[in-house]
Amino acid sequence: MAEEPMTTRHIPDRLQGRSARLLKSWESLLVVVAILIFTVNSFASPYFLDPWNLSDATFNFTEKALIAFAMALVVISGEIDLSVASIVALTSTAMGYAAAQGFDTPALVAVGLMTGLACGAINGLLVTRLGLPSIVVTIGTMSLFRGIAFIVLGDQAFTSYPESFAYFGQGYVWWVFSFEFCLFLGFAVFYAALLHLTNFGRAVYAIGNNQTAALFSGVRVARVKFTLFLLTGLMSAIASICLTSRLGSTRPSIALGWELEVVTMVVLGGVSILGGSGTIGGVVLAALIMGMVTFGFGLLNVPGIVMSIFIGFLLISVIALPILYARLKRRMAH
């Protein structure tokens, strides 16, 4: 779905200063939105500013954000992975099956991670080896992976998880800081470093901006893309371990529709869906915003489906508003 640059590019005479750029960046807009939502929520409900409540609220987004980090890299490289929620379901099913056979927690985690990696490898091979468009491949594997979960489980559920397995989704590291939230922070730092500080990260941007140019500059395009799909598979597996542990059960419909929420999180975070730009900081902020909105609405007894309308509007308006603003500014200048 390559979009063609129809308009001529405006090249300014001089670059803006570092601080001016920072002030006008997408991330600062997100910070403002986040503060706004935080303030509105604190006034709207007296229960919002309770540390334990806020800690509970983090569960709304941590698992999805874990996937969103890897997804951000995939989207920056110009691809997309719509099969993540199905990988969560298949991974959870594999772990549930292993648990039913009497395996203990370390073995379950290993089974989960291997399943996720295998799914990612299938996506990666189809995209890089056969050169197929990732949007179609992952729509296919999305059906396939969840379909396997349905074949295994049908209308049944796995619930026989060992007690120690509950830690990943329900345990606390210190005070109100849950294991999941710490995992979220840890991976945020890891992915920010990977994307913004390493050669690998530069290669991801290069591929997203111009794949052919990247190839001729010596970037191993296929290998980088394959690694990215492996990473999304792995992160989906980690999210699946947390989610399964938190719910304590596996049904084939687990994490249904998450792929849309994860993509929304990534796009809201300022990652261009056409590839080539975006930051992990933006994705972290988008995760916080989506989590706070869902939690705030929950406290006000707003039904989930109304929240999803809001997320839909948010997704379109955060992209539309800067475009409208730029157009207005151009009109004023003339």
Place this chain on the structure above:
Amino acid sequence: MNMLLKNREALLVVAILALLALITLRFPGFIQPANLGRVYNDTSILIILALGQMAVILTRCIDLSMAANLALCGMVAGLINVALPGLPIPLVIASVVALGAALGAINGLLVWKLNIPPIVVTLGTLTIFRGSIFLLTGGQWINAHQMSDAFKALPRADLLGIPALSWFSIAIIAIVFVVMTRTAVGRAFYAVGGNPHAAVYTGIDVGRTRFLAYCLSGALAGFAGYLWVSRYAVAYVDIALGFELDIIAACVIGGISIAGGIGSVPGAVLGALFLGVIKNALPVINISPFAQMAISGTVIIIAVAVNARAERRKGRVILKKAEAH
């Protein structure tokens, strides 16, 4: 053999025939003409939707909101029928087709005027449309006894031994076929997807063409909304949940290139029928319906791999290594 591989429609016909032969080995009754007619009738709605999606995909866009649009229009059709039971059904249909087209126009305008990537736009409107059903009804269902008899009877009405639902899909196949092959706007869909820059130089407004494609897919989704609700005689928030993927799957299987510009009406119809045959065959050959999802996933992957092979144009490879990366 090579000719056959190159011609996607012929390949699909062979695949469907092979599938039918396999099914017949397990359950001979499946290829009775009456049963095949039922399978076609059951696939009619998917065919109508796939044709709308095809127009959008041809212009290098995608419409993920079709199923949500269908659900919203179906609910509105139901609500109109409950509020005004005496209103003639053609008027009900006309109003939901208009509503569907308007919802499609929203997608189209966002893509055209604001240049927002289609996948983002329709991902957003998908949740908004479906959420609107909840806002409209508060989660209430409209059940069979609340709908008027005329409302429910139309898709089942018999004409020359074929139900009206099938006739509707046949009519729409014919209309879309004529539009795609005999009108300027139909050719513009192909031109815009095949090469947007060249399309601009031939005087085609790329944005406007995409807008029209979205209006078409919206209108067809609206019509399908009425058909769905009247056929199953129930309307609620979650009807056709996840159906957007079936629609895209039908298009991909039918050889419509997700990169735009390539695809045909017979292809889309055959792609939908392929899925329809699988869906209807699984229960009779004793395969759990739970397997359907995995099977259609596998079929999508195989179809896209076959398509990619056919689309690779040898003449354009200038730097062999670059092509292989």
